[in-house]
Amino acid sequence: MASLLHIDHLVGGYTHKNVLHGISFDVQPREIVGLIGLNGAGKSTTIKHIIGLMQEKQGSITVHGKTFSEDPTIYRESMAYIPEVPILYDELTLYEHLELTAMAYGLPEDLFKERYPVLLKEFHMEKQLHWFPVHFSKGMRQKVMIMCAFLIQPDLYVVDEPFVGLDPLGIQSYLQLMNDMRDQGAGILMSTHILSTAERYCDRFVIIHEGKIRTQGTLEELRESFEMKDATLDELYIQLTKEDSNV
Amino acid sequence: MFSAQKLFKERIGAHVKELSRYGRYIFNGHLAILLLFLISALAVFYQQWLAQLSPSFPSEWIVIGTFGVLTVYNPLQSLLKEADIVFLIAAEEKMSTYFRNTIVYSFIIQLYVVILAAAALGPLYFHAFPHRNGWVYIGTVFLLIVCKGWNLLAKWWMYRVRDKSLRILDMCIRLLLSTSVIMFFTQEQMVYAAIVTGIYIALFIYIYRFTHKSYGIPWDELIQQDRHRMNSFYRFANLFTDVPHLKNKLKQRKWIAPIMRKRVPYGQEHSYSYVFRLSFLRSGDYASMYIRLLIMGSILLFLVPNMWLKGIFGLLFIYMSMFQLMPLYKHYRTMIWMELYPIQQKDKQRAFYSLMYQVTWLQTIIYTLLFVVQKLFIIAGVFFVCGVAFMYIFSFAYMRKKIT
Numbered sequence: 001m002a003s004l005l006h007i008d009h010l011v012g013g014y015t016h017k018n019v020l021h022g023i024s025f026d027v028q029p030r031e032i033v034g035l036i037g038l039n040g041a042g043k044s045t046t047i048k049h050i051i052g053l054m055q056e057k058q059g060s061i062t063v064h065g066k067t068f069s070e071d072p073t074i075y076r077e078s079m080a081y082i083p084e085v086p087i088l089y090d091e092l093t094l095y096e097h098l099e100l101t102a103m104a105y106g107l108p109e110d111l112f113k114e115r116y117p118v119l120l121k122e123f124h125m126e127k128q129l130h131w132f133p134v135h136f137s138k139g140m141r142q143k144v145m146i147m148c149a150f151l152i153q154p155d156l157y158v159v160d161e162p163f164v165g166l167d168p169l170g171i172q173s174y175l176q177l178m179n180d181m182r183d184q185g186a187g188i189l190m191s192t193h194i195l196s197t198a199e200r201y202c203d204r205f206v207i208i209h210e211g212k213i214r215t216q217g218t219l220e221e222l223r224e225s226f227e228m229k230d231a232t233l234d235e236l237y238i239q240l241t242k243e244d245s246n247v
Numbered sequence: 248m249f250s251a252q253k254l255f256k257e258r259i260g261a262h263v264k265e266l267s268r269y270g271r272y273i274f275n276g277h278l279a280i281l282l283l284f285l286i287s288a289l290a291v292f293y294q295q296w297l298a299q300l301s302p303s304f305p306s307e308w309i310v311i312g313t314f315g316v317l318t319v320y321n322p323l324q325s326l327l328k329e330a331d332i333v334f335l336i337a338a339e340e341k342m343s344t345y346f347r348n349t350i351v352y353s354f355i356i357q358l359y360v361v362i363l364a365a366a367a368l369g370p371l372y373f374h375a376f377p378h379r380n381g382w383v384y385i386g387t388v389f390l391l392i393v394c395k396g397w398n399l400l401a402k403w404w405m406y407r408v409r410d411k412s413l414r415i416l417d418m419c420i421r422l423l424l425s426t427s428v429i430m431f432f433t434q435e436q437m438v439y440a441a442i443v444t445g446i447y448i449a450l451f452i453y454i455y456r457f458t459h460k461s462y463g464i465p466w467d468e469l470i471q472q473d474r475h476r477m478n479s480f481y482r483f484a485n486l487f488t489d490v491p492h493l494k495n496k497l498k499q500r501k502w503i504a505p506i507m508r509k510r511v512p513y514g515q516e517h518s519y520s521y522v523f524r525l526s527f528l529r530s531g532d533y534a535s536m537y538i539r540l541l542i543m544g545s546i547l548l549f550l551v552p553n554m555w556l557k558g559i560f561g562l563l564f565i566y567m568s569m570f571q572l573m574p575l576y577k578h579y580r581t582m583i584w585m586e587l588y589p590i591q592q593k594d595k596q597r598a599f600y601s602l603m604y605q606v607t608w609l610q611t612i613i614y615t616l617l618f619v620v621q622k623l624f625i626i627a628g629v630f631f632v633c634g635v636a637f638m639y640i641f642s643f644a645y646m647r648k649k650i651t
Contacts, residue, residue, distance in 0.1 A: 052587075053586060076589035087582065087583050089584075090530065092525055103517060103521060104515065104518040105515070105588070106589070
């Protein structure tokens with residue numbers, strides 16, 4: 001089966017300085033991949049490369065086998081991005097955000113009308129439908145981002161730290177929807193620091209450290225490679241950084 | 248060691264620098280020349296209007312009323328910053344020098360309003376009192392300045408009172424008293440003028456006693472007012488140049504916005520039309536500025552006596568609206584979603600052009616109709632053709648370069 005997202009020896013970063021030094025990993029349909037790493041490890045840079053906001057210096061990124069430059073429109077249509085810090089139009093209400101997103105991603109109108117009330121209910125935002133972002137709390141803003149992503153139901157979700165600011169119900173709804181989407185065939189790449197949650201929901205993990213991939217695999221595989229039976233992801237991660245400081 | 252004097256010097260330095268930075272843009276811009284043109288045209292009409300003014304025209308009362316209002320119009324620039332409420336509030340006692348200096352600064356800055364008003368109303372004054380010595384008028388202006396100073400102080404004291412209705416009452420009384428002083432002085436009824444001045448001084452003493460009982464300085468309010476004032480300056484400067492940190496006030500437009508939104512058909516290629524329309528209506532001042540220009544232009548189209556000049560003014564206002572709407576295209580330059588949407592850039596440009604054409608067509612048609620109403624049929628036709636031609640020439644010659 002062809003990879004949904006395929007990253008091959010990606011070297012990238014900002015003009016003067018490389019942040020990523022040859023990263024390779026895949027996201028397949030029907031899996032949730034956790035992108036784990038400390039602050040500054042290169043998670044957000046990797047994500048910026050994936051969504052096509054940064055130009056790779058070496059290596060390649062393909063979605064459905066196609067790079068961004070081959071067909072930007074198809075490339076972007078295939079993925080939804082949920083940023084770490086919610087980015088909203090000050091001038092648009094919640095409803096207008098949803099409608100604009102649906103329009104921009106070419107979602108048929110009847111499908112939009114069918115999907116958005118379900119999402120509103122799920123995230124308890126029915127009352128806020130005609131509010132402006134200035135009146136939203138941090139968590140509500142994050143919910144708008146999540147709803148927009150789940151509204152278009154793309155093949156690939158790229159999610160940067162989804163849990164910060166969400167209330168427990170919101171987190172639950174988000175995780176539930178993510179699982180549903182996976183079961184329907186989507187692939188999800190999720191960067192997070194909340195390792196205990198990642199441990200329960202992710203099928204595989206990619207651990208980035210200082211711009212390189214330290215290790216990747218299922219929790220079982222990670223445990224084996226560290227020879228730490230029954231260890232939690234937290235413990236594995238701490239072990240990993242300890243090894244690093246010993247080198 | 249905290250020095251209020253030093254703080255004031257820093258703040259005033261930064262403030263003046265900021266003003267002059269944008270002042271340069273304002274006085275260099277070609278719009279400034281247009282404004283100058285406008286003002287001189289208005290001055291000529293003013294003169295013509297004065298010449299045919301009947302002796303029964305209440306010009307005396309216009310002068311008195313305007314001066315009276317000016318005495319209580321005293322915006323206070325405290326030059327405070329938002330963080331001050333955290334860091335400086337503890338030093339309120341030591342800040343008295345600072346506040347004294349800001350009051351003096353606000354007073355001096357306001358003198359330009361006095362000079363402008365005195366110059367503009369001078370001819371009216373001498374229309375009412377053609378045989379008076381010029382010194383009497385200068386004396387009146389001096390009285391205005393003194394009253395302004397008193398009122399500024401009283402206003403500063405009244406800031407300590409948080410009760411809005413009390414403040415309004417205070418302002419009304421002061422307006423009444425200072426207008427009466429100016430009125431009696433103008434009518435050369437010096438005894439009455441002296442009596443009212445006496446009452447006035449008593450009021451000031453009372454206000455001072457009343458406000459200094461226990462109240463503290465309302466930092467939050469001063470900061471907010473300063474921000475509003477700076478924002479209106481930035482908005483003005485924004486007419487001439489791009490002011491990056493202009494925090495736009497959002498306007499909900501409960502009725503018109505949903506109607507305009509629903510007129511955009513649903514579909515991927517219309518996404519940018521959707522955003523542009525809503526931003527035009529709600530964000531900052533695009534729509535309100537357009538309406539302002541539309542109305543100002545309409546009024547001038549009636550007032551200006553020469554019909555060719557009317558046409559030129561009409562075109563001028565079409566140009567100004569188009570020029571002022573240009574920044575809308577870059578309104579979302581920091582917006583990541585615009586880059587992520589699977590839509591081609593040329594759809595964005597197309598959406599922008601279509602909005603631009605729509606509002607300009609509307610303006611051109613309204614102005615043309617105004618000519619028709621005035622029965623200037625030939626100029627209406629000429630204007631319509633010129634307006635449409637101008638719109639397309641402007642968009643091809645200027646806009647195209649700016650937005651690609």
